[in-house]
Amino acid sequence: MVVQRFLLVVFFILGCFYKASTHPLTPKVDTLIQKITKLTYNHRFLAAQKLVLEYLEEENLSPVEKFYGHFLRADINKAAGRATKAISLLVDCKKYLAPIKEDQIIFEALLYANMSECYFNQHQYQKAKEYALLSIQYSPNKNLRQNGHAINHLIIGYSYFKEKNYSAALKTYHEAIKQYQLVGDWCELPLCYNKIAAVYWNQQRYRLAEKALEKSLSISDSCNIDQYRLLSNSTLFEYYKYKKDYKSALDLTGKINALKTSIYAERQSHALHRLETNYEIELAQKENQNLKINAKIEAANNHFQRMIFIGSILGLLCLLTLGAFMLLLRKKKNTLLRKQLQKIEIQNKEREALLKEIHHRVKNNLQVITSLLHLQTNQNNDPKVQNLFKQSQYRINAMAMVHEMLYQSGNLSKVPLKAYLEELTNSLIRSIKGEQQTVSTQVEIPENIYLGLDTAIPLGLLTNEIITNALLHGIPKGKKGQIYLRIQEKEAGTFHFYIGDNGMGCPESLTLNKVQTLGLKLVQKLARQLSGSVHTDHSKKGCHYKITFKKVL
Structure with a gap:
């Protein structure tokens, strides 16, 4: 026991020299680490995170200090059991390595070591081993952690153990022991010997396993670490049971129960102390907060009362002034608006009268042209010439009818399509067939279709040509x-127009693309003017057309 305590002192002194030679941190970072360690030990992770965030808001932080602030954020998440979040923050830490000029690889090795621990906590042992090996590879002789590369070797050893590569696991565990001895952390050796005992046990080398456990117990007793004593005694208990040494196993039962009781009592004591501390802090904070709130409320009430009195007087004056101003402004606006509305109404009436007069005069002029053509027809005895003059009259009448409907209706810009086409059809029947009433009409056009001049006139001329052809x-x-x-x-804006008769019908050889007559040529051109097309239907008696057209906007 004396020898072990002597070795413990020696290793501690060596560890201090080792840390002094591998410690490139600043006093500010050291102070922050001490505070964070204390908070995380007491499971106050939110307080630790708040402390780090306040630290990162400070100005003039050196690259190392800035890097370590972000690294500690990740470390707190790892301690709180949020391994995935910790890994994300550790990856983000890499961008803060670039400004660090000296010992950059040591900090990178530290990142990989912590990522290894996170993956180990997630039971992703292969990834954990990869990052632990990277950490050692980047900085084999220096490490910022207090125990050097010991934890990296333990993680790698456990990965080998899970892979049943026992020889590699033993070698790596012994490397971990060397690291702990190098930094003087003698009290962590029981964990290594327990893992070595597990390897020997799986190799069925029970005597070596027993020796490793005895060594673990001896060091645990020197360091007074109940957790490692419990682990070693429990493993030794299983070993004695396996050997059927029931007396030795029974002797260990009392020790194991006593250790469990001691550990439980210690945990309860820590938890109770934590609760008491937190409760006292919370009470003090609430008391201070209440005092501040009461003082603020009292000051605010006094100030509020004064402000209410002054504000009421000023507000009343402002409201009276504003009310008078608004009334004056509204009266002025209403007068101006009334004058403008009257002016607009007069202008609209003038424009409406002017448009009606224009449509009326256009219609009268077209009728004059029709009358002149009629007189010219009577002066010529050639039936062909007379027919040409009559067809021209029909076309002019179709255009005149649009203007007549516009100035007679309330809408001066659009023509009701159904009324227009009905009137045009009946007018052509009366002009060509007389009053015999031998030709009837069937009109199926919705009442709500209204067309402007640019659509109505081409459509009226097109209809005029087809109906005139049918009647003649x-x-x-x-x-x-x-x-x-x-x-x-x-x-919207696209129409199908079906028009035809039940008369003798069109010649079957009729092709609209090759016609020579003026009427059908006009039909084609007028359809194209309306962005449409014309098709004939020879499947039934008579002459039938399907015209597709669009409104001209």
Whole structure:
């Protein structure tokens, strides 16, 4: 026992020299680490995080101090059991390595070592081993952690143990022992010997396992560490049971129970102390907070009362002034608005009267042209020339009818399509067939379709050509017949116009692309003007057309 305590002192002194030679941190960082260690030991992780964040807000931090602040954020998350968050923060720490000029690899090795521990806590032993090996590879002789690379070797050894590579595990565990001895951390050796005992046990080298456990117990007693005593005694208990040395196993039972009781009592004592400390801190904080709040409330009440009195007087004056100003302003605006509305109304009436007059004059001028053509027709005895003049009259009448409907209706910009096409059709029947009433009409056009001049006139001329052709050539004189007009709106602004008769029909050889007559050429051109197309239907009696057109905007 004396020899072990002597060795403990020697290793402690050597460890101090080792730390002094591998410690590139600043006093500010050392102080922060001490505070964080104390807080995390007492499970006050939120307070530790707040302390680090306040530290990072300080100005003029050196690159090392800034790096270590972010590293400690990750370390607190690792201590709180949030391994995934800790790994994310450790990866983010890498960007703070670039400004560090000296010992950069030591800090990188520290990052990899902590990432190894995080993966180990997640039971990802292969990844844990990879990062532990990286940590050793980057800085084999220096390390910022108090125990050097000991934990890296323990993680690598356990990974080998899980892989059943027992020889590699033993070698690595012995490397961990060397690291602990190098830094003078003698009291961590029981953990290494317990792991070595587990390897020997799996190799069925029971005597060596027993020796390792006895060594672990001897050091645990020297360091007075109940957790390692319990671990070693429990493993030794299983070993005695395996050897059927029930007396020795029974003797250990009392020790194990006593250690469990001691550890439990110590944990309860720590927990109780933590609760008491937190409770006292919370009470003090609440008391201070209440005193501050009461003082603030009292000062605020006094100030509030004064402000209310002054504010009430000022507010009343402001409201009176504002009210008078608003009334004056509203009166002025209402007067101005009324004058403007009157002016606009007069202008609208003038424009409406002007538009009606224009449409009326255009219609009258077109009728004058029609009358002149009629007189010219009577002066010529050639039936062909007379027919040409009549067709021109029909076309001019189709345009005149649009202007007549516009100035007679309330809407001076749009023509009701159904009324227009009905009136145009009946006018052509009366002009060509007389008053015999031998030709009937079937009009299926929605009442709500209104078209502007740019659409109505081309559509009226197109309809005029088709109906004139039907009345002159399709339905013989004196014979009964029917003309139909049907319009369907397929999409917004796109229409299908079906028009035809039940007369003699169009020649089957009729092709619209090759026609020579002026009327059908006009039909094609007018359809194109309306961004549409014309198709004939020879499947039933008579002459039938399907015209697709769009509103001209």
